[in-house]
Structures are given as C-alpha cells and as structure tokens.
Amino acid sequence: MNQQQFFIQAVIYLAAAVICVPLAKKVGLGSVLGYLLAGVIIGPAVLGIAGHGGEDLMHYAEFGVVMMLFVIGLELEPALLWRLRVAILGLGGLQMVITTALIMTACIFFGFSLKTSLAIGLILSLSSTAIVLQSFTEKGLMKAEAGQSAFSVLLFQDIAVIPILAIFPLLAVFPIVADPETHSGTLTADQPGWVQALIVLASVVAIIIGGRYIVRYFFRLLAKTGQREIFTAGALLLVVAVTVLMMKVGLSPALGTFLAGVVLADSEYRHELESDIEPFKGLLLGLFFVAVGVSIDFTIVQQTPLLIFSLVGTLMLLKGGVLFLLGKIFRLKHDQNLLFAFGLSQVGEFAFVLLSSSVKGGVLPKGEVDIITVVVAISMVFTPILLLINEKFFQPATGTRQAADKVMDTVDERNPVIIAGFGRFGNIVGRFLKANGVDSTVLEIDSDRVDLLRRFGYKVYYGDATRYDLLHSAGAADARLLIVAIGDPEKALELVDTAKKHFPNLRLLVRAYDRPDTFKFMDAGMLHIYRETIDTSLRMGIDALQLLGRRKYQAHRAARLFLRHDEKALKQLSAVRDDSKAYITTAREFIDELEQMIKSDINEGKKFQNDFGWDEASMIKEVNENGHGKQPS
Amino acid sequence: MAKILVLFAHPALEKSRVHSRMLYHIRKLKDLTINDLYEEYPDFDVDVEREQRLLLQHDVIIWQHPFYWYSAPALLKQWIDLVLEHGWAYGATGNALRGKKIFNALSLGGSKYAYDQTGLNRIPIRQYLAPFEQTARLCKMQYLAPYIIDGTHKLTNETIEVLAHQYAGLIKRIQENLLTSVPIENVLYLNDLLGDVQTHQTL
Numbered sequence: 001m002n003q004q005q006f007f008i009q010a011v012i013y014l015a016a017a018v019i020c021v022p023l024a025k026k027v028g029l030g031s032v033l034g035y036l037l038a039g040v041i042i043g044p045a046v047l048g049i050a051g052h053g054g055e056d057l058m059h060y061a062e063f064g065v066v067m068m069l070f071v072i073g074l075e076l077e078p079a080l081l082w083r084l085r086v087a088i089l090g091l092g093g094l095q096m097v098i099t100t101a102l103i104m105t106a107c108i109f110f111g112f113s114l115k116t117s118l119a120i121g122l123i124l125s126l127s128s129t130a131i132v133l134q135s136f137t138e139k140g141l142m143k144a145e146a147g148q149s150a151f152s153v154l155l156f157q158d159i160a161v162i163p164i165l166a167i168f169p170l171l172a173v174f175p176i177v178a179d180p181e182t183h184s185g186t187l188t189a190d191q192p193g194w195v196q197a198l199i200v201l202a203s204v205v206a207i208i209i210g211g212r213y214i215v216r217y218f219f220r221l222l223a224k225t226g227q228r229e230i231f232t233a234g235a236l237l238l239v240v241a242v243t244v245l246m247m248k249v250g251l252s253p254a255l256g257t258f259l260a261g262v263v264l265a266d267s268e269y270r271h272e273l274e275s276d277i278e279p280f281k282g283l284l285l286g287l288f289f290v291a292v293g294v295s296i297d298f299t300i301v302q303q304t305p306l307l308i309f310s311l312v313g314t315l316m317l318l319k320g321g322v323l324f325l326l327g328k329i330f331r332l333k334h335d336q337n338l339l340f341a342f343g344l345s346q347v348g349e350f351a352f353v354l355l356s357s358s359v360k361g362g363v364l365p366k367g368e369v370d371i372i373t374v375v376v377a378i379s380m381v382f383t384p385i386l387l388l389i390n391e392k393f394f395q396p397a398t399g400t401r402q403a404a405d406k407v408m409d410t411v412d413e414r415n416p417v418i419i420a421g422f423g424r425f426g427n428i429v430g431r432f433l434k435a436n437g438v439d440s441t442v443l444e445i446d447s448d449r450v451d452l453l454r455r456f457g458y459k460v461y462y463g464d465a466t467r468y469d470l471l472h473s474a475g476a477a478d479a480r481l482l483i484v485a486i487g488d489p490e491k492a493l494e495l496v497d498t499a500k501k502h503f504p505n506l507r508l509l510v511r512a513y514d515r516p517d518t519f520k521f522m523d524a525g526m527l528h529i530y531r532e533t534i535d536t537s538l539r540m541g542i543d544a545l546q547l548l549g550r551r552k553y554q555a556h557r558a559a560r561l562f563l564r565h566d567e568k569a570l571k572q573l574s575a576v577r578d579d580s581k582a583y584i585t586t587a588r589e590f591i592d593e594l595e596q597m598i599k600s601d602i603n604e605g606k607k608f609q610n611d612f613g614w615d616e617a618s619m620i621k622e623v624n625e626n627g628h629g630k631q632p633s
Numbered sequence: 634m635a636k637i638l639v640l641f642a643h644p645a646l647e648k649s650r651v652h653s654r655m656l657y658h659i660r661k662l663k664d665l666t667i668n669d670l671y672e673e674y675p676d677f678d679v680d681v682e683r684e685q686r687l688l689l690q691h692d693v694i695i696w697q698h699p700f701y702w703y704s705a706p707a708l709l710k711q712w713i714d715l716v717l718e719h720g721w722a723y724g725a726t727g728n729a730l731r732g733k734k735i736f737n738a739l740s741l742g743g744s745k746y747a748y749d750q751t752g753l754n755r756i757p758i759r760q761y762l763a764p765f766e767q768t769a770r771l772c773k774m775q776y777l778a779p780y781i782i783d784g785t786h787k788l789t790n791e792t793i794e795v796l797a798h799q800y801a802g803l804i805k806r807i808q809e810n811l812l813t814s815v816p817i818e819n820v821l822y823l824n825d826l827l828g829d830v831q832t833h834q835t836l
Contacts, residue, residue, distance in 0.1 A: 560678040613681070613715040622724055 012049050013057075016042045017286055032134050033384035035286050039293015040381070057291045063243070064284025065130050065349055067277055069158065069254040070239050072133065072151075073261020074274050081262065084152045091149060091330050092156020095344075099125035099322050103315075115171040119363045120372065122164050123355060124315060128348035129154045129254070130285055131383050136343065139387075140445050140464055145332055146339035153323075153344060161252045161350050165357070174362040196250070203249045207242060207256060211263030219269045235276040252350075288349065295352075296377045300370060311375045316382065320345035333451065335394075342390045346379040415441045418474050418506075419483045420465035420495055422449060422458075425511050425532065426485030430458075440483070441474045466494040468502055476503045484510040489517045496524050519574045538563060557611060635734075635808045637665040638691035642698040642709035644671050651740045651785045652699065654797035659804055666691065670708050677711050684716040685729070693807055694735040694774075696765065703754070703761045705737075713768060722772040734807070735769045736777035736823065737762055738800065745783040759821050777807075780823040799827060 016038035024034025042049050081088075100121035107117035132150050133142070141147040215238065222234045239257055246256035264270060301308050320341045327337035355373055358364040364372075417433060417440035419426050430440050442458055443465040444450050453460040463470040465486065476482065482499050486492045492510060499506055509528040512518040521529045538559040545555035612618070639659065643652050646669075659665060668687060674680070688694065698705045720727050747753040748761075762779055769776035780803060782788075782796050803823060820826055 557678070560676070564680070611681075611715060612718045618719045619724065622719070626725060 012042055013038075013287065013290055017290060021286070029388065030135055030138055030384050031286075032131050032138075032289055033381070033388075035289030036293040036381045036384070039290040040296060041293075042290075043294035043296065043298075045296065045298035057287065057294070061284055061288035061291045062349060062353070063253075064281055064286070064288045066243055066253045066257050067239055067281035068130060068133065068285055070242075070257035070261040071274055071277055071281055073258040073263075074265050074270055076262055076265055078262060078265070084148060084155075087149055087152035087330070088156050091326055092153045092160075094326055095153050095323060096125050096157065096160055098326070099319055102318055102322065106318075113173060115173050116364060119168065119171045119358055120368075123351045123358070123372070124347050124376075125319075126157045126161070126348040126350050126354075127154060127319070127344040128346050128380055128383070129158060130288060130349055131346060131380055132343050134285060135384055135387055141339065143446055144336060144339075145448050146336040146343065149327065149330070149332060149336070149340050150343050154348075155258075157348065157350070158252060158254050158258065161354075162250075162255065164354065165250065165252075168354070168358060168361055168363055171358075172362040174365055199249050200251060203245055203251065203256075204259065206245075207259050208263050211260055215264065216269070219272075223269075223272075231272060232276040235273050236280065238273075239277065292349075292377050292380055295373070296381075297370065297374050300374050301378075304371075308371070308374055308378065311371070312378045312382065315347070315375065316345040316379055316386075319347075333448065336448070338390055338394050339387075342386045342394075343383070345386065346383040347376040349380075351376045415439045415459070415475065416480045417441070417483060418443065418471070418476060418479050418481070419485060421445075421484070421486035421492075421511075422453060422460065423485070423487055425487070426483065429483055429485060441479070443470060443474055464491075466491055466498055468498055471498065471503065476506060479503075479506060482506040482508050484508060486511070487513075489513045489520075492517075493520055493524065496521065496526065500524070515570070515573075518570065522571075522574050534563065534566070554611075634664050635692040635810065636690065637662070637693045637695065637804055637808060638687055639665065639667045639695045639697050639738075640670060640709065640712065641667055642670045642696070642706045642712070644706050644708070646671070649699070649740075650790070651782055651788070651793055651797070652697070654793050655697070655738075655782075655800050658797045658801035662801060662805060662808070664808065665804065670712060671706075674708065674711075677708055679708075679712050679715045681715050681718070684712065685718075685721065688716070688730060688733075692733055694733060695738050695804070696735070697738040698740075700739045700741045700758075700761075704764070705739075717768065717772055728773060731773040733774045734777055735774045737765055737779040739779060739781055740785050741781065741783040742786045743784065745781065757821075778820045778823045778825075803827060 017035060020038035020041065021031050021034035024037060025031060041047060100118070102121075103124050104117040104121035107120050108114065112120070132154060136142050136147045136150060142151065219231070219234060222231050238260065242256045242260045243253040246253040264273060323344050324337060324341035327340050332340055352373065355364070355369050355376075359366055359369050417438060419430050419440045420443045422430060422442045422444045423446075426442070430442060433440055439459070442453065442460040443463060444453070444460055445462070445464055450460045450462045461470070461474060465471065476499065482495075482503070484492050484495055484499075486495065489512075496508060496510060499508060507528070508526060509530065510521050510526050512521055512529050512531050514531070518529055518531055541562075542552070542555040542559045545558070546552045641652070641656065643649055646652060656667060660667065666687065668684075670679075696705065696709060698709055704710070717723065717730075718727070721729050741758070743753075745758060748756065748758045750756075758781060759779065766776045780800065782793075782800070785793075788796075803826075
C-alpha cells in the first residue's frame, strides 16, 4: 500500500465510522453494531470501497483487543480475580468443554474426521471478548452478575487459546500451506517441550517482576521529563513490547498484556496508563469491528444463504443454550442469565486467528474455513441485535429494568430525597433516613442490588443516574436533596454537573473518594462534601489513643479538633494545588499533599493542646505568683 | 446601638412553644446575633476561638435557655467551661469581657410561686442563678437581673405571643440604653422593669 492509498483508505474507514456510529447510537443500537454496519457498507457487499478485504487490516485491528485486555487488567485487582476463580474455572471451563464436545459431535455426524471436528469445535466454542465487553461496558453491565460471569468465561477462553494454538499442529490432516511469514515463527517452535515450558514460564515471571519493579522506575523517569507524549509513548511501548515478547514465545499477546495490566493495577501510574491507552484501544477496537464487517464474504452468503444462516442460527442457539444451562447451574438470576447467554452466543475474534493459522497449518481445508469465517462474522453482527431484542422483549418480562426509558412511566412517587448509588455508602444514608421517616427514591446501576432492594420494599430504579431523563423521571424537579453516593468519582462529578445544570432546586450532598476528588467537588461549587474515610479513620484513631491509655473524652475532643484543622487545611490546599510546577503523577501529588498536611499539623501543633478551659496550669501559676486566690474553685 | 449576642441553648427546640416564639420576635431586631449552640455544636464540640471572637464583637450577652434542674442545659455549661478561659476572661490578665453586660433569659415549666421559702423549690430563682451571676462578676462583666417566663406548661399560645413580644421589646430597650434610668441593681428580675403585661403573675 503506498502512502496515498493508505490515506484514502483511512478516510474511507474513518468517515464510515464517524457517520455510522453516531447514527447507530442515536437509534439505540450501540456503537459495536454501528462499526459493524459501517464495515458492511464500505465492504464488497454494498459500496466495495474498502480496498482488498478487511483481513490485512484485521491483523492490525486485533491489536485493539490486546490493548483492551491491558486496560481490563489495569482495572482489575488481583483480589477480584481471586474472587472470580470459581466462575473462571468452573463456568469458563465447562462452557468450553461442553460447547466443543457438542460442536465436535455435530461435525462428526456430518462426516468430518475426528481431528477436524475437534479443531472446529475448539474454534467455535470461543466467544468475542471485544464485542461482549464493549457492549456490556456501554450498557453499564460489567459490574452486574451477568457482566462478571461473561468476563470470567471470556478470560478463561483467552487463556485457553494458548493450549489450543499449541495442539493445533497435532490436528493437521491436510497439506501444510507454505507461508514464509508464519515460519519466521516463535523462539520456542524448534525446542523440546521442557525448554518451551521453561521459556513460557520465564516470560510470565519476567512480566510480573518487570511490572512490579522495573516498569515503575521507568515511568517515574518518564513522568519527570514533563513531556506528556513521552509518557504516552512509554505506555504504548510497554504494550507493544509485551505483545512482541508473547508472540515470540508463542503465548497469546492478549493474555500477556492482560497480565501486565493486572501487575500494574495497584501502581500509582494506573490512571495515567489507562487514559493514555484508552483512545488507541477505542480506535483500534472500532477499526476491528469495521474490519469484521468488511470481511464478510457476501458472495458465499449469496451462493448458499440457507446453509450460512442455518449454520449461524444453530450455532448461536447451541452456544446460547449451553451458556443458559450453565448459568442455571451456577445460579444466575433469570434476567442475568438471559443477558449472559445472549451476550456470549457469538463466535469470537480469536476464531479468525485460529482459522487462518489452521489453513496454513493444514488443520482445516480452505473451503470450509471460508464458510466458517463468514458464519463467525455474521454471528458477531447478530450479537448486538440479540442483546437489543433481549433488552426490548425478554428483560421487561423478567422484572428487572435494564433501560432507563422503561423506568420513566413507573416512577410514580415524589420523595424529597433522591439517592444516587445504593452501595455500601448510599445504603447507610438511605436506611438512616428511612428509619427517621424520610423516604427516598433510589437510583442504582447494579441490577442485582435493584432486585434485592425491591424485595425489601425499597423504591429502587435501575439506571445511570447521570442521565438527565432518569433524574427527571425520578422526580428531581420536585425533590429537595440529591445525595450523590456513587462510588465512581467521575460518574459522581458528571452527575453533579447534570444536576446543577438542570435542577437548580436540588441541594447536593456528595460522597468524595479522596482529596483530588474533593477538590473537584469544591471547584464544582459543592458545599456538602463527605470524604469516605475521614470519620471512620478518626474514630479508629480515638480508639487507638484510648487503648494507649488516654481518656476517651479527651481523645474524642482531639479528633474533633483534628478534623476541623484538616478541613481548614483542605481548603488552603485546594487554593494552591494548581501551583505545582512539574507534571507530577497522582501518587507524587498525594505524597506532596501529605507532606504539606504534616507540616501544617506541626505548625499548628500548639493548638492541638486544646481545651484550656479544663487546664489548671495557668491558674496554679497565677496563684503561686500572686497568691490572692481569685480562681473560681 | 449596643450589639446583642444571644447564646441560645435548647436541646429540643422543635418541642418548645416558648423559645421558638421568643426567637421569632428577637430575630427581627437589628444588631442582634443568635448563636444557636445546640445547632452549632451538636456533639458539644465548642469552637472556643469562634465563641471568643463572637463575644468580643458584642456588648450585651444573653444566656437564653429553659431552666433544667435549677440550671441551664448541659451545653451551656460546656460553653462556660471552655470559652471563658483563664487569662482571657478572668484572672490577672483576663480582661477581654470587662464591662460587658450579661443576663439569663429563661423559661420555667412550673410557676414561680414554687420558688419561695414555702414552695416546693424552697429557694428564689435568682438564688439558683447565683453561679451564672458569679461567673459574670469574675469575668468583670455587669450581671443584669434575669428575665423569666414562667408557668409555660399552662400558657396559652396567645399569652406566649405577648410575652415573646415583650422579650423583644426588653432587648430593644437594653440596646437603646433606656433601662439605665432605672436603678437596675435594685431589681431582682428584669420583668419588674416592664409594664403591666404580666399583671396576672407578679414575681
């Protein structure tokens, strides 16, 4: 591709995305379907201006999936991973084994050899991480039961790709197609088994140790340069380097970057890395979806439409059925289970990789691969549509509301208080108010929680509280207080902005996560800001002093004084915080702030000796000096 | 015009008929600050700096409160303990409050007739208030006589309205220094200086 061609292609792809995605979102189809449709439209089926198929592009675009897993890793704490272990191994493992077995049986029935059938079964048992996660995130379902289960299954599949790639050569029954590129291959290909295992292990360890110790030092250096783009370059370098390493040792790049992400999840650079990678990830992922759309070979569809669509239908029914049954066994709630089953019923992007390598490796014949490729792509296109059907027709019947527009007509009461977010913070506020005879309207984005609370008779509405229409239908125009108890600081800030703009009648009480968060709320003009941990920490401090032998009341007084002082200091810090000259990372900012706080504690130290009214020292001094006993006692 | 600071201490204002009306009427006065202590310090965490600053900004201080167990509600005592510091309010160098005027404005549920030697409470109200008076003196302030609304359990809303209005009138006269024409030292209760509003219940 020469330069001019490249730019023309870029214009076509970008224009298609820019036109189709907003349109799709406007009519409520979601961005994934928008991208896919854009691909179909510029592809050979409609306009035919997408150049030579999507396949070339797909290789680059698959990198978007790799980046997505890096970002997912960043957002994932090891603790969560541990909590999901049953779902990952149990649900994920069973899904793959059962689905593979069923598809394999069907293939054998239709006269394929055992090896070929197994290969097809393995390929088709995978689901699309890209489509599912993107769609679920867009709908705010990742934290829900369905989201967590889907994530677990996808994670298992991503890991499973490695052994699948490893056993594929054993399944070869057709002549190997010579391809010089693929034979530049991996470092491990010609090594004996134990060396391969050792190399794989070593590279995983390298990522963990590198991520823990070296990468942080590296990013600290980059941060000190004060060049934002160098930090971005560093972030990209990290992801690409891990990808290269993984490919060289024959592991899945997606898994490698996922691991790197998890390792860096608790580092101080987490948010920087996330926001740096995010736009690349988004673009490449979009490109990937477009490429899927382009790659659908409509000549095959035209030749054998019945075969193709009955294959797609059977396949998705089978996959969805297995998922639904497993969901039942793993006790997903009905609505969550439907979402889970519909969501994962397509075949994933790894299938493309496996299919092309299986042609080259002589695992599958070219003709079948072409048909399967089309089936896979169409199943991907169907997923957002299925989710939409599920949302419109199935979910309303199950009781839990998935979309705010359905809530609108059901919010029939006008409470003085609206609580946004009924998690571990909001629920205490809400229960306390209820105990004192104040009813509140609750907006909650976690549909499981919505279910539970409804059973206890709370008026809870599912949905994203930052949406104007939901706020409006919850009675924000007539309520007096809006309690912002959402855990996600950015969402909370968004909600504050919306509420200020559209509902000036509301008084806002906001939960703040940390200091920077508090400052943002201060900037937004909030008067009632509640830092999540300050009161509890001080109560702990009081008890600590007491256990050390101090009187409880004095400890309590000291804590009150400390709080007052801390709040004063907070206001001062808020005023000067933008003066910091260098670009400093969140963690350094925190250290700086802590330093200033402690300095100010020391400066004000004498004031911490409070309550002179109960201190007799000065009276005793005066009596001893003058001796005329004018003290009150 | 003299600036008035009302140190108001009532733990259950929402249940009070008398004090809510008193506050309602005095709120209209100029140069008057109401410092609602239970609202300001629900956990008795009196901000000494703020309170001392307020005291310095005013000329006449009123301890307004219901009469609980022959004294004021606990937070007012906490306020006295913490705010009137040695070396600031009293003691050799404690002259911050010198010359300011101060008095109690209180409500009693029972009748004042219970407060004489033959009554249930044996001692006159003024004597029960001796600790406040002495506190004021030690802080070199001039203690005026207390103002009392008694028998509140039996008062009709109309009478309360009249008395609350009278209270505001009293403060206004103090503000304008109109009470100095009377020998205030000789009066046991500020009520004695007022007209015949309270003819139905003399002290």
